Amino acid sequence: MTYYILFILGLGIGSFLNVVTMRYKEDGLVFGRHIVFGRSHCPNCKKVLKWYELIPVISFILQLGRCRSCKEKMSYQYPLIEIITALIFVSVPYYFFVYQKEMFVGISDNFLIEYSVIWVLVFLSLLTIGVIDYRKYIVPDELVVLIALLGIGWTILLFESNNFSAITGSFIGSYADLFNLRENLWINHLVGSILGLLAIGAIFFGTRGAAIGFGDVKLFGALGLLFGYPDIFLVFFLSFTTGAIFSLPLLVRKLKGMKDFVPFAPFIIIASFLVFFFGNDILRLYFDLFQFQL
Ligand SMILES: [Zn+2]
Incomplete structure (x- = not known):
């Protein structure tokens, strides 16, 4: 029952996110008055x-995806973002309460609710960044700052709720132990931010900004603070893997030449999503494939 309510709530918030991304202008604020x-x-x-x-969604379907007055086709972005937002509202609490329950044994329901609130806000911010970058090739600074603040909030919350997956606070579970993890959460998250910046900064300066924009670099610093070490490396790796998988067919079919700019933030966001939900499973698969025993 709760999940149905969250789904409907998500549809409504998704409708608001559509408005924000559609009205966003390069020089304006994400949450400005006119927006x-x-x-x-x-x-x-x-x-x-x-x-x-x-x-949300229903109007689009009833109007067969067209404006009632001028019959112009409406963008598929509207129902798509609404549905994705609704899925965020449902899947984040599902992750903490059901899917990865064993990683959070001993954490009270109240803390799990607070965890869910933080990560719903994270994914809403990321989704908004992704759509704006896709449409305008811009990663808005205020949303990057918001992610960094959520990263600090998340670290504080991990600190308070303490015995999170035996000290780590990592979404790759016990595999994090392989990476010489420090017991201090603040060090892990600061190191994550610095290493994330160094890794993506190397790509940015190495390619002279041809492959990615500086907005992507800033976003990575904020995500490092949020995900911490070593998870940020998995985000890094998966960003480029998904980016390559998506870009190759485009290059082969010559829909986009090498010089055309592919916005990178959407791949960072897909990678963040994958690490959060499936980081543990991805590493298990990896180590099973290579017959590596912990
Ligand atoms: Zn119209």
């Missing part, structure tokens, strides 16, 4: 939308 308080209208005919044209 938060303006009335929604059709981007084509400018007609102000009625409440029944603004119901």
Whole structure:
């Protein structure tokens, strides 16, 4: 029952995220007045939308994906972002309470709720960054700062709830022990941020900003603070792997030439998502494949 309510709530918040990303301008604030308080209208005919044209997903389906007034096709971004947001609202608590329950044995339900709140906010921020980068090739600084603050909040919360997966606070579970982890969470998260910056900074300066933008570098520093060491390396590795898997067919089919710019933040975000949900499973698969015994 709770999950149904969270899903519906997510659809509504997703609708708001659509507004934020659609109205975002390069020189403006992500949460500026015109973004938060303006009335929604059709981007084509400018007609102000009625409440029944603004119901997440349902309006899109009933109107067969077209504006009621001018019949112009609506972007698939609208229902897609709404559904992804709803899935974030459902899957984050599911992760802590059900899917990776054994990693959080001994943590009270109240802490698990606080964990969920932090990570729902993380993924909402990341989703917004991803859409804005995809549309405008920009990673907004205020959202990067928000991720860094959530990283600090997360570290404080881990500290308070303490016995998180035997000291680590890592999403790769016991595999984190292989990486000479320090017992001090703050050191792990600071080191994660610095190493993340160094790794991505090397790519940025090595390619002279051809492969990735400086916004991606800043985002990585914030994610390092959030994920900590060693998880940030898995985020790093998976960002480039998913980026390559996606870009290769495009290059082969020549839809995009080598010089065309592919926004990188969406891959960082997919990688963050994979590490959070499946980091432990990915490493288990890796070590099973190579017959490595812990
Ligand atoms: Zn219209």
